[in-house]
Amino acid sequence: MTSFIDPLIAFVSTHPGLAYLTLFLAALLEAVPVVGAVIPGSTIIFALSALVPGGELKLEWVLIAAGAGALLGDGSAFWIGHRSQREILNAWPLSNYPSVVAQSEAFFNRWGALAVFFARFVPPIRAFVPVTAGALGMSRRMFYAVNIPAILLWAPAHVLPGVLAVSALHKYGGFAPHSGLAKHYWMLFVIGAAAIIALVVWIIHRRQGGGVVEPAAPARKNP
Template identity: 30%
Template sequence: MHIQEWLETIPAVSIYLLVGLVIGLESLGIPLPGEIVLVSSALLASQHGEIDPVVLGICASAGAIVGDSVGYAIGRRGGKPLLEGLGRRFPKHFGPQHVAQAERAFEKWGMWAVFFGRFVALLRIFAGPLAGVLHMPYWKFLVANVLGGILWAGGTTAVIYSIGIVAEPWLKGFSWVALLLALVIGLTVTLVLRSRMKKAAAAEDERRTAAATAE
């Protein structure tokens, strides 16, 4: 059963709670399809009046902010051993190369890595715990977390809901087209950002190597 078809079988209140919970757990550091659930729910809201997009956006934002904050607290308490343990449990998401890539992003961008990380699948999972592990000042983390969480969750809800409203007269039973389009756009943006991050990391490694050789 398609995720949107399943969502149609549960009450609106359950959808709000589900979106907040899944996004919260993903932000906490557990690899879950938070963005897919949010997109599907926002698209469903455009087709069913009983689902309030404002409430949906608020729940998604709250889940993102609270989940990231809990992840920060866990990371600050658990330190590097926490990331190593997650690496053994989720090697496809928390492998050494993923941790190294995220650390380089944090070293270069600081609190902005938390903000922009909300829009990148890999950093969205890492942001909270890694900020805690690296002992980023909490006030900086909180500012970036709140702004990024609201813009990502609220913005995604608003955009997908609007797409659903505009496309409904043409798509009718083919609402999955809008979902697919949104996912393709999101994937493209993610790949572009990851490519730029890798190039920046490679350039930084070359600079450090050159500096070490000169010494």
């Protein structure tokens, strides 16, 4: 992860316009079914927020870029599901992930509209619930009434911890905002935080029984 994030931060720190585009695309792709399950969008957003205290990026534009990407990604996935109905859940590429689709459907059936809100904070079903909500007939008005508040909370929850952590590192750790040592410690912080989040998600997943089990094949009838 460091081999990917470190050069990315070094590059976008000198190209603020591309940094905002990267934030937008990271949030957008994270909401795309299947793609969002493998794109480390949250980690990218979390890492690029390190550039705010040093002045390379503006906090308000970081929040706007991340929020806009998430809104467009979730909205597009919902629109596809709403247009295709249940057929999309059995079509490629979702057909390659039956257990995750089943888990998303069960999550939506259990929580209803609130599933759209909660899923924004829970990978990997974050990338599957919007399309599932559309496929199962959730109205557009209800979807956006839940999705927009979720994004308004999700964006600061991903950006502000990184901003505050780096600000504290600069203030109390004695590191200059642009020093290599500060960036080194920040990368360790990002990797550690990502590992902790992954561990928490894994523990919750295990305590819930490991997710939804795919239906067993029907038993053969005796001739």
